[in-house]
Amino acid sequence: MSRISRLPAPLLRAAACTGVAALALTACGSGSGSGTASTGSGSVKVGLITKTDTNPFFVKMKEGAEKAAKENGAQLSTAAGKFDGDNAGQVTAIENMVAAGVKGILITPSDSKAIVPAIQKARAKGVLVIALDTPTEPESAVDALFATDNLKAGQLIGEYAKAAMKGKTAKIAALDLAPGVSVGVQRHNGFLKGFGATDKDVVCAQDTGGDQAKGQTAMENCLQKAPGINVVYTINEPAALGAYTALKAKGREKDVLIVSVDGGCTGTQAVKDGKIAATSQQYPLKMAAEGVKAVVTYAKDGKKASGYTDTGVTLISDKAQDGVTSKDTAYGLENCWG
Amino acid sequence: MTATTTPYAELKAPTTARRLLTAPTTGPLVALLLACAFFSVSTDQFLTGGNFSLIVQQVMVVGTLAIGQTLIILTAGIDLSCGAVMAFGSIVIAKMAAEGSLPPLVAIALGIAVCGGFGLLNGLLVQKIPLPPFIVTLGMLNVAFALTHIYSEEQTVTNLPGPLTALGKTFPLGHTDITYGSLVTIALFLLLAYALSSTGWGRHVYALGNSQEAARLNGIRTSRLTIGIYTVAGLLYGIAALLLISRTGVGDPQAGQTDNLDSITAVVLGGTSLFGGRGSVLGTFIGVLIVGVFRNGLQLMGVASIYQTLITGVLVILAVTVDQLSRKKAR
Numbered sequence: 001m002s003r004i005s006r007l008p009a010p011l012l013r014a015a016a017c018t019g020v021a022a023l024a025l026t027a028c029g030s031g032s033g034s035g036t037a038s039t040g041s042g043s044v045k046v047g048l049i050t051k052t053d054t055n056p057f058f059v060k061m062k063e064g065a066e067k068a069a070k071e072n073g074a075q076l077s078t079a080a081g082k083f084d085g086d087n088a089g090q091v092t093a094i095e096n097m098v099a100a101g102v103k104g105i106l107i108t109p110s111d112s113k114a115i116v117p118a119i120q121k122a123r124a125k126g127v128l129v130i131a132l133d134t135p136t137e138p139e140s141a142v143d144a145l146f147a148t149d150n151l152k153a154g155q156l157i158g159e160y161a162k163a164a165m166k167g168k169t170a171k172i173a174a175l176d177l178a179p180g181v182s183v184g185v186q187r188h189n190g191f192l193k194g195f196g197a198t199d200k201d202v203v204c205a206q207d208t209g210g211d212q213a214k215g216q217t218a219m220e221n222c223l224q225k226a227p228g229i230n231v232v233y234t235i236n237e238p239a240a241l242g243a244y245t246a247l248k249a250k251g252r253e254k255d256v257l258i259v260s261v262d263g264g265c266t267g268t269q270a271v272k273d274g275k276i277a278a279t280s281q282q283y284p285l286k287m288a289a290e291g292v293k294a295v296v297t298y299a300k301d302g303k304k305a306s307g308y309t310d311t312g313v314t315l316i317s318d319k320a321q322d323g324v325t326s327k328d329t330a331y332g333l334e335n336c337w338g
Numbered sequence: 339m340t341a342t343t344t345p346y347a348e349l350k351a352p353t354t355a356r357r358l359l360t361a362p363t364t365g366p367l368v369a370l371l372l373a374c375a376f377f378s379v380s381t382d383q384f385l386t387g388g389n390f391s392l393i394v395q396q397v398m399v400v401g402t403l404a405i406g407q408t409l410i411i412l413t414a415g416i417d418l419s420c421g422a423v424m425a426f427g428s429i430v431i432a433k434m435a436a437e438g439s440l441p442p443l444v445a446i447a448l449g450i451a452v453c454g455g456f457g458l459l460n461g462l463l464v465q466k467i468p469l470p471p472f473i474v475t476l477g478m479l480n481v482a483f484a485l486t487h488i489y490s491e492e493q494t495v496t497n498l499p500g501p502l503t504a505l506g507k508t509f510p511l512g513h514t515d516i517t518y519g520s521l522v523t524i525a526l527f528l529l530l531a532y533a534l535s536s537t538g539w540g541r542h543v544y545a546l547g548n549s550q551e552a553a554r555l556n557g558i559r560t561s562r563l564t565i566g567i568y569t570v571a572g573l574l575y576g577i578a579a580l581l582l583i584s585r586t587g588v589g590d591p592q593a594g595q596t597d598n599l600d601s602i603t604a605v606v607l608g609g610t611s612l613f614g615g616r617g618s619v620l621g622t623f624i625g626v627l628i629v630g631v632f633r634n635g636l637q638l639m640g641v642a643s644i645y646q647t648l649i650t651g652v653l654v655i656l657a658v659t660v661d662q663l664s665r666k667k668a669r
Contacts, residue, residue: 053642053644077640078643079637080644082596085592085595087593088590091585092396095392095395096392096633096634099383099389099392099638100381100640101383111590113588114586114588116496117586179492180493
């Protein structure tokens with residue numbers, strides 16, 4: 001570098017300008033449009049775009065997609081946003097995948113509304129787009145949706161909590177996700193529906209972003225506000241474990257019922273250990289595997305997947321309640337993710 | 339600290355100054371061309387006009403932010419608030435036009451002005467109190483972030499009127515489609531590159547970055563200059579806000595959260611020194627393209643995105659290393 005910097009300035013400028021000009025020329029020159037890249041022979045290309053790279057839920061989803069791609073002779077490429085909510089990152093990933101000539105894209109939208117224009121552009125170029133886990137708004141913006149029924153997931157733990165309370169008056173705390181995120185809203189509403197309660201019965205509601213540390217802080221504050229809390233609804237198991245830590249510090253872990261959603265392996269183990277009473281388990285691996293299969297089918301027969309496919313949800317608990325169907329943690333740990 | 343070791347000759351002789359402007363961009367340019375060559379060989383789809391047009395589209399928002407960031411870093415400052423200010427500007431534009439029933443052009447002007455206001459405020463705090471730029475812009479990052487979420491009520495603004503997304507539209511050139519927004523970004527880069535290299539103002543910016551005290555003693559009105567630079571940067575963030583809206587087609591309160599760091603990455607990769615006084619916006623353009631080319635190329639190869647992060651990190655460290663070593667040699 002230092003040696004280069006001793007070259008005469010005009011030479012350097014010339015070199016720099018030629019480089020930029022060459023680039024500009026290539027940019028304006030020949031070449032086909034970015035879409036409908038001809039893959040020629042070879043395997044079907046499938047893209048998977050998750051919210052982040054690091055959340056175990058999406059790691060599992062990727063595993064499921066990789067396995068299914070191998071089985072079906074497809075070629076998988078993956079991408080993710082930098083953080084939960086990174087819409088621009090997902091838009092870029094869609095564009096690059098379309099440029100790479102994918103036949104179909106499986107996406108877990110970070111922002112259900114904001115991603116829609118980018119999806120429309122991809123679909124206009126003949127790419128099959130399937131939403132996994134989280135629906136778009138409107139739902140019809142994608143060809144198909146493979147996801148957990150989040151309302152049902154909430155409803156199951158609501159029914160469980162109602163039965164487990166055995167008629168005691170409930171004082172409910174809700175550790176939610178974040179404002180305006182459909183998954184969180186659906187689970188929350190499902191829980192209330194299953195419990196037969198309304199938002200008036202929730203004495204404390206806090207957003208946690210699904211984060212354990214924030215879940216703990218939220219629970220500490222809720223206990224400060226309403227010490228008599230005896231039921232805690234949590235958006236996912238990290239938030240539930242945070243709540244458990246806060247309750248344990250107050251010596252309340254035995255007499256407060258915590259219910260959750262997700263069915264991650266750590267979370268299911270926490271159910272087995274008695275920290276969480278029950279959780280609704282969902283199946284990211286299945287969402288991804290079904291998605292890959294759908295793209296391969298589309299590539300072969302031109303048949304597009306459509307509508308909503310419920311990938312299932314199972315209530316996991318070791319303390320079964322009368323009138324509520326559940327499976328034990330042995331089953332849960334066998335089918336957990338993460 | 340480094341300012342005191344800068345040879346006096348660098349400030350005086352225009353040819354030397356020119357050499358310093360050009361030299362730091364050579365390394366990045368070579369890196370960019372090597373990356374392009376690598377991806378051209380490894381994938382069929384990389385070397386097409388459509389793909390290059392796509393890369394420029396993808397980097398136009400961070401690119402425009404990075405112009406402002408370059409100006410501030412040239413003064414030995416830093417701006418952590420750029421992404422958040424842009425996000426606020428974009429929500430102002432989107433809401434004013436979509437819900438506030440303001441004419442789109444007025445909404446756009448208002449949004450850009452609001453961002454300029456943030457820049458002005460940053461500049462005043464840095465210069466008049468004075469506070470370290472890092473602290474001022476860190477605070478402003480939180481202020482703008484919070485205002486974005488309060489004002490948007492956490493809702494994505496959809497159904498934007500046509501003029502707001504006009505810059506996202508494309509026109510055909512040969513066999514590829516070029517976005518109007520890309521042209522705006524490229525024009526801004528050229529404009530600021532000209533202003534920095536060929537006007538008195540530009541020379542003052544470099545002088546200020548080398549040593550504020552020396553610049554002041556030479557009769558440069560450093561206070562006004564600094565405030566002006568932050569304001570110009572703010573206005574650029576406002577334009578970036580418009581580009582962002584036009585690209586995604588929505589007003590998104592979550593936008594821009596890592597754009598402050600991404601813009602700093604681009605500036606550093608482009609050979610601009612974090613210690614001020616050395617670098618150029620053309621270098622930054624190359625830096626922005628390096629990031630865009632890697633992201634695009636690796637995706638075309640089917641490499642997982644976490645490797646982009648890994649490679650970008652390594653490149654940043656390399657770039658700063660090169661900067662430091664060349665400084666040592668220059669003594």
